[in-house]
Amino acid sequence: MSIIVLQYIESYHEYFLSVVFFEILQERHKYPCDLYIFYIYICHFYRVRAESPCSDMKRAAAKKLIERYFYQLTDGCGNPHCDNQHCASSGKVTNLTPNQAAAQAIQLFSQEARLCDGTQPSKVARTTIEPGQTSLAKSLPVKSVNPTSSDEGKQEPYLTEAKLLYIIEKCKAEDSYSLLIRTLGEVFSSGKALSLSFQKTEKSNSPLVALLERAPDTLLRPPADLNKEAVRSLQGEDKEEDSSDPSPTVPNNDDTSVDLPSVRRAFEALWSLPGEVFESALVNALVTLADDIELDLRVFRIVRWDSMDSLLNVFLIVFEIPMLGNSEYLELALHMLCKALSCLPIVAQAKLARVWAKHCKSRLPNLLQALQELITVKVIGGSFTRDYCVQDADTITAPTKVMKILYYASMLAGELDPPELILGDEAESASSDKTASRSAISGQIPQDPLATELGINALDARKPFIPFTDFYNEPLSDAIEMDKDFAYYKSEEPMKFSFMNYAFVLTPATKTLGLYYDNRIRMYSERRMSFLQTVVGQPTNPYLRLKVRRDHLIDDALVELEMVAMENPSDLKKQLVVEFEGEQGVDEGGVSKEFFQLVVEEIFNPDYGMFTTQEDTQMTWFNPTSFESDAQFTLIGIVLGLAIYNNVILDVRFPMVVYRKLLGRKGAFADLEDWSPTLYRTMKELMEYTGDDMPETFMQTFRVGYRDVFGSLSFHELKENGDELYVTQGNKKEFADLYADFLLNKSVERQFNAFRRGFQMVTDESPLALLFRPEEIEQLVCGSKIFDFAELEAATEYEGGYTVDSEAVRNFWRVAHSLPPESQRRLLQFTTGSDRVPVGGLSRLKMVIARHGPDSDRLPIAHTCFNVLLLPDYSTIEKLQDRLLKAINYSKGFGML
Template structure:
């Protein structure tokens, strides 16, 4: 079909008919799959091929071992021959040197007749499968279509046809009268065929180059996106798997797998984000949650995001199985140590992405996604988001029709997620307070609405751990209350400043080498669990984990350096060789050299066996065998990968298993009902705990507010001149003095609330601060020299609540 009498009217008419018909479009570009049970070619079959990945991964296939016998859809061509509908309508003539398409008489009228002639052969087990899309044929066809001169006419035709397809056919099938069982994982035969046909249809539509073209996407993509959001979750998951498989299929006129930037999945991701950005900038809706096109594009991006994970570097099935077993055992430990209290709380409905559940994966299972995770974050969307309202939509649990982007955390910046977590934590504190008031009213027994820690500065570790242990054993629900710190012998109400100081002091003491709980790696300056502590300190590790959870829950940033693998382990992952490059870089490089050594004399050069030597607290050498009789098993070229994996697992998992499990148990007691691990990836969790590593005081100057001063006041100009001339250590001391912490919040200093207030006229008094509210009280010094001298003296020598 093609040019006729100098025009392309036949092709355009055919495109109009096919793309406005659910039956025709879902029957185009089908794979020819013929496999007998024995794997031999059957009589009369044209060819035998392997089963496509997309079909095997679909929910219509009961097991991966099933053999699929499908006869290619047949059509009666105008010349009397029998062929494939794909070949008849699209493929034939593409390899010809001519630029014209072969024309079949009455093509438009033949569409319905030919679609109805498609035959699917039933096996004896009554399993019927619809073939998946042949991407090679499809991409060749689109490549030819794009090259013809009637480009705008084709775009206009496709736009009208796709709109009719969506508004009439798909809306009827998916919204008005959806068949029973369309969302089933193991549906009846006829429903399985509908599921696969819908997947085929959307693969064809999204492969259209015009759908991802910045000049034309609005004419096509918006209707396609809307129809995808109508799909049941099961079919969206099938589409996700098909997209993940598609990235390895060569492009038109190519034989090799494309680069990521060349794939349709990558182009689709970029154009969807581009569309969201344009809508945020050009519409007057106010909230992205209320813009239908933004929400539809975001929901399609969720499918793209999980397809990117599946197509990326996923953890091995063996590792995932080990992690599942470890997490199962950990849950049993929680029940053993806490009992029915934890069991009741574990039944609380936690946020869970239906895609992750259906695919049986977690975003943390993918080390390197096909599309980098950071590329999904849309800054314009984050700027337009109102976290308070988005959280309200999140809490509405289906009552509101608006989409909460809290359910799509891959689109959000870490700073946006930290604000949403803050609202969630405050709501839980308020719920606890209401519960206490109700209990007091009904039972006439007063109960503290806050979780109070009264400690002495000289015994801060001992006092805190004792109170935490009592709460841990008697009422773990206290951890969900707002933390309130009191220092013995000191006056002051904790509005946040005392909590910051408490965590700073206790962290300094706990990581003191005298306690022997953690060891410092001199190369990275990170702390790790002591594999051989002097005493059985399981109780202490548990309570320190609780402290870490309380810091996150009460929005306090900690000055604590752990390797990144700790945060992966907190979300249920195991440490592997890749984690050693951050935890123990020199050792990791040495093991990498072992893996890359090309010669056959590994035993002589490296001299390793399957054993590890380390020192106990008394300086004695202890040998641990990585496998039975490992000390006598040399490391060779054949078994070196096993050695590296076992060595890495010993250092990061086995040697500290008891200590870490206790630590995680305490952490989980605080955050078990929180959306923390749903919202944050391990690297973001580290940022949430430690704060931003970037100290940009120009940003702090930009967002600072003033009381009885202005940014043009002479003393303010002198103040910032002094600050910008400080050393990095002095700047941290200024933060510590003014805010109670030298850490920068997630999102950088632009997210800080910092106020400079006037404290009288020129005086010999030093500056002071209200650390609870991040307010620096600055006298109106007349000279720059006096301001500098007073400010440096204050931040260097004045600590404690007495100066707040």
């Protein structure tokens, strides 16, 4: 049979290429007849019917009709009353062998015989392209991929590692690189050609396969370059295949048919040559490639692609180019490739993230660096205005979209927490609706579509492959006008790009601005509603006003907040105004800052009984034996939420697990490292012990002890009859997980749930969870840990006649820098109302020093609401130091200036 087929190929070589032979060869498992005889009939029929090869449309139509006749003869149309003598369902067709049916199908086609309506070639290969975002993809019947011919009947160029190495060696020998330049130009400018390049293949000792790999004159277009399974079939080496797997390498959901190690070796060999030899041609080819793909995705809706996997193969190959972050590639090719890649449907982006995470870990940092350099170059070199901002530049937004794919790939490639750590209400939401928000803070903020498709969340990443901070881009963060970005975020127009939806690229300081605008707009909205209610005769207070006594601060504050929470919780979203009874200060922000600081100092004091202090970390934790009601903890959660909502930094020291739990994740064994380092080290020793004598060595059972707030020792059994169950090699992980779950979750479940409920009352509609990760929320609540007065000096402004060169100003900074850290914090407290450093450092404070008259004995005065220090023009540095220290050490309360 092989001899007959090869004779036909010799006779009709050009004709076979132009018609259907190699197309259908890939579908041979779908036909019960002898494939070669069937298609010899077809090709012979074409040759006697036409002088020239058929067009694509005619060929496809003829092929489909012949296949319908074939299945009509063998399977029938399914109508038991069929009267078509050429249909098996009529009973008028005698038993035909597959080969006889194939021959008769061609005759019926040539006679234009009757064809039953119900007859369909159900076994014809079809490729379904999954629908993606904005319906860029459609589910279409697509013909099989032809590895050797293009849509116009011409053979597609392609590359393998062996071919590229041969070309390189040949060019070196001839001292001419024209063949290499032409090859790279042809392959890398064609998506079809590149998708067929560097494919995984099974090893074969076939001399014909070896000949194809070495053929010097047909490297780009070998007439017999069908897939190697087909070559072996022609040599009589065919083997039985699973009918559901027509190709040698069918990737699973997180795999690819591209031989990525081969690609890397090929690129390594290519860049062993001088770059000027070929790089210009390669860059031009990549630009053409990116343009064509973007056109396909935006205009032709990818119908020109046979499958999404073929398109992904292209991106997998080009993003392996090691020089993407250099010179011409960065300026010309990379941003074009990013534009094309950003047009992919969400399903395809998710698969790319999985493949990168599984097969390209070592490549991820370099790729991130290239994208960061591209964004930085475009930001620094751009001319942006209010009418044309960074959100409108696709040279910036496109690499940001690609960086999101990389962001999730980094999480998939790192350490992920199991789904069991999602808190109860979150888990129910996620299981009931995959597209529902998994945000613990804001149920109204939708989950990122790509994260939903991948089934992950930033909170799931315990340790990503690339640190989250490496994704920050400071030049971009500084260039963004967050008021406009927030407007784009709130816009219902889908084409508006907002970096708030790509918050991983923004620094915490910039994200804080986004949260600030959201909070302020919500406050103004509540104020407008109060005004309208007043107009219609139902006057309400436009502010959340608290009047408290200094000596009864906690009682007064909690009582008033409890009344607000019970009567109208939405009032918590109004702007907070605090008034200390008997004091005349008007709250423009400074009074509120002191109020929060005093509340925190008192209520988080262990003597108050609601919270305890960890011995080895001095961090605050919930008292598991507290006698306070749930309402008290709810009110503390409200206070924490109000501090964030009103942009006030608090002096609290929670372990990181608190912020993870606020965002909807349970505490786990890994959280013990921050919660109690001593206990964590002990547990690690137990977990890493490999001996079989664990019960005798550690004498640890599933009964654990802990001390309550009074110092009394209590016990808890992690499992039933835990006192009789010793920890062994087989159950030590279970013990560690149960112990951590008890300490971080179950023992304080009542207290923490109440605390979280109060926190959500204030922040439930805020984009807090969209913008911030747990460690960033800690910065938001507690401020930065970097205390640098040099930053404060560089950012300070001067008024009232002072300049940076004024003698009193120079003396002030000499004194400020010479103070011990504790006194510096008091100075910061005196001037701004808070001794905490805001997110982004002291440069964010924008302090103002104003001249307050000539030399006198008066003390300096501060307007904490506006960060203004009124400093008399003291004549000597000694006098300035004396008056300043008295002011910061003895100031308390608010009086009328």
